[in-house]
Amino acid sequence: MNKSIFRRLLISYMLTIILGIGIVGILMFYFTNSYITNAKQEELLRQGRTVNANIQGTMFIGEDKQETLEFLDHSFDARIWIFNKEGKIIATSTRDEVSIGKAVASSIVERVLVGENVVSRLRFEGLAEPMLSVVVPWGKQDHVYGGIVLHAPLRGLNNIIGKIRETILWATLFGILFSTAMVSYLSWSISRPLQQIDRTAARLxxxxxxxxxxxxxxxxxxxxxxxxxxxxxxxxxxEVERQRIDKIRSDFLANISHELRTPLTTMQGFLEALQDGLIEDEGRQRYYDVMYDETTHMNRLVDDLMDLIKLENKEITLSRYQIDPKSILEKEKFKFDREAAEKNVEIDLVIKEPLPKVFIDPIRFEQIINNILKNAVKFTEDGEISITAEAEDHYLLLSVADTGIGISDPDQELIWERFYKVDRGRSRKNKGTGLGLAIVKKLVELHDGRITVQSEIGVGTMFKIWIPSVVKGR
Structure with missing residues (x-):
C-alpha cells in the first residue's frame, strides 16, 4: 500500500488542494477585512466632511448646531465630537456626554490644524470599547477652528468580519470534501487502468x-x-510463427533422419553380405552400383544443406558472367531426358529468339534450373514438361510447366519455406528434403530476379522466373 500510486496521488493531490484552499481562504479573509475597514473609514471621512459643512460657518456650537449634531448622529449612526484648537472637546452629539472638557491627543490636534485627516483605531478617555475613529478639520479653507471626531464601534465591523470568516471556513470545508471526492475519483481513474496494464503485462x-x-x-x-x-x-x-517453424523443423529433422537412415541401412546390409561372402562375383557389381547411388543421394542431401546455410548467412558470392542461357537450358534438358522417358514423360524446350543476354553465375543458374526440373520430373507421370525461354521487357523469362499432380493453394504459400515439404503422404521415391525450392528462391533473389508459381491439383504446375537482362543490370 505504501507503494500504491493511488495513495501517493491521493495524498499529494489532497495536500496541494488543502494548502491551496487554505492560502486562498486566508487571503480572502485578509483582503475582505481590509476592504471592509477601508470602506468604513472612507464612509466616516465623507460623514465627517458632511458634519463640517453644517458647522463650518461658526466657531461656537450653539443650540441649533447641537441639534444638527444630534440629527447627524442618528443619521450616520456615529458619535460626533467637536474640539477646539487647544484640543478641548467643546461639544458632542450626545447631550449627557461626559467627555466634554476633556482633551484630544496633541499629536492628532497638530495634524488636524494643518488640514490633515486622521484615521486610526483609537481609545479615547470616556469610551469603554475600541472605536474606528476619523478626525477631520473643523472650519473652512485656511480658517481651522479645531477638529471633528466621528466614532464607529468596531463591534459591528468585527461581527461582519466574523460572519465572513465563518462563511470562508464553511466554504473551505465544503471545498475540501468536494475535492476529496474528485481527487479520489481522479486517482482511481489513473491507478485502475495502470493496475490493469500491470496485470496484463505480467501475463504477457x-x-x-x-x-x-x-x-x-x-x-x-x-x-x-x-x-x-x-x-x-x-x-x-x-509465437504462432515460431510454433510453425518448430513444427517444420521437427518434420525436417524427421525427414533428414529417414533420408539418411535408409541409405545407410541399405549400405550396411549390402556390406555385411559382401563381408560374409554371400554374394557371388557376378552379383557384386550390382551391389556396388546400389551403394554408389545411395552415397550419391546422401552427398546431394549434404550439399543442399550446406548451400541453404550459406545462402541464409549470405556467405555465397556470385561469379557473374554475360552468357547466353540457351546452352544451359539445353544441357539441363538433356540431363533429365532419360529419367523423364522412364516415367513416360516428354520434356519440350522452346527458345523464342532472340534471347536477351543475362549477367549471371552460370553454376548457380544451372542449379536453379536443375532443382525446378527435378521437381517437375519427380511429380509427373505419363505427361509432359515444357521449358520456355523468352524476352519480356528487360528480363529473361523462364517458364517451366508440367502436367503433374499439382500443388494446393495453402501449400503454394509455403513451398518457399525451408524444410517445408508438400504432400507428406507420397511414396518414398517422391520424397525429398524440402530444401530445393527454398534454395531456388534465394538464388533467384541473389540475381535480383523473382519467381512465382501457379498450380492446380490434378492439372499441373508452372514456375516463372524473371532474371534481369544485361541492359537492365546496367
Whole structure:
C-alpha cells in the first residue's frame, strides 16, 4: 500500500488542494477585512466632511448646531465630537456626554490644524470599547477652528468580519470534501487502468500472448494500452510463427533422419553380405552400383544443406558472367531426358529468339534450373514438361510447366519455406528434403530476379522466373 500510486496521488493531490484552499481562504479573509475597514473609514471621512459643512460657518456650537449634531448622529449612526484648537472637546452629539472638557491627543490636534485627516483605531478617555475613529478639520479653507471626531464601534465591523470568516471556513470545508471526492475519483481513474496494464503485462511476461488490455480512454494511458496490445498482437504472431517453424523443423529433422537412415541401412546390409561372402562375383557389381547411388543421394542431401546455410548467412558470392542461357537450358534438358522417358514423360524446350543476354553465375543458374526440373520430373507421370525461354521487357523469362499432380493453394504459400515439404503422404521415391525450392528462391533473389508459381491439383504446375537482362543490370 505504501507503494500504491493511488495513495501517493491521493495524498499529494489532497495536500496541494488543502494548502491551496487554505492560502486562498486566508487571503480572502485578509483582503475582505481590509476592504471592509477601508470602506468604513472612507464612509466616516465623507460623514465627517458632511458634519463640517453644517458647522463650518461658526466657531461656537450653539443650540441649533447641537441639534444638527444630534440629527447627524442618528443619521450616520456615529458619535460626533467637536474640539477646539487647544484640543478641548467643546461639544458632542450626545447631550449627557461626559467627555466634554476633556482633551484630544496633541499629536492628532497638530495634524488636524494643518488640514490633515486622521484615521486610526483609537481609545479615547470616556469610551469603554475600541472605536474606528476619523478626525477631520473643523472650519473652512485656511480658517481651522479645531477638529471633528466621528466614532464607529468596531463591534459591528468585527461581527461582519466574523460572519465572513465563518462563511470562508464553511466554504473551505465544503471545498475540501468536494475535492476529496474528485481527487479520489481522479486517482482511481489513473491507478485502475495502470493496475490493469500491470496485470496484463505480467501475463504477457508469463507467455499468455492472447491477453489484451480493454481500456477505451483517449489519453496517454489509452495510448499506452494500445501500444501494449499492438506489442501483444505482434508477440502472438511471432509465437504462432515460431510454433510453425518448430513444427517444420521437427518434420525436417524427421525427414533428414529417414533420408539418411535408409541409405545407410541399405549400405550396411549390402556390406555385411559382401563381408560374409554371400554374394557371388557376378552379383557384386550390382551391389556396388546400389551403394554408389545411395552415397550419391546422401552427398546431394549434404550439399543442399550446406548451400541453404550459406545462402541464409549470405556467405555465397556470385561469379557473374554475360552468357547466353540457351546452352544451359539445353544441357539441363538433356540431363533429365532419360529419367523423364522412364516415367513416360516428354520434356519440350522452346527458345523464342532472340534471347536477351543475362549477367549471371552460370553454376548457380544451372542449379536453379536443375532443382525446378527435378521437381517437375519427380511429380509427373505419363505427361509432359515444357521449358520456355523468352524476352519480356528487360528480363529473361523462364517458364517451366508440367502436367503433374499439382500443388494446393495453402501449400503454394509455403513451398518457399525451408524444410517445408508438400504432400507428406507420397511414396518414398517422391520424397525429398524440402530444401530445393527454398534454395531456388534465394538464388533467384541473389540475381535480383523473382519467381512465382501457379498450380492446380490434378492439372499441373508452372514456375516463372524473371532474371534481369544485361541492359537492365546496367
Amino acid at each position: 511476461a508469463m507467455g499468455d500472448v492472447a491477453e489484451r488490455i480493454h481500456i477505451k480512454s483517449e489519453d496517454e494511458i489509452g495510448d499506452l494500452a494500445t501500444t501494449i496490445n499492438m506489442m501483444a498482437t505482434k508477440l502472438e504472431k511471432i
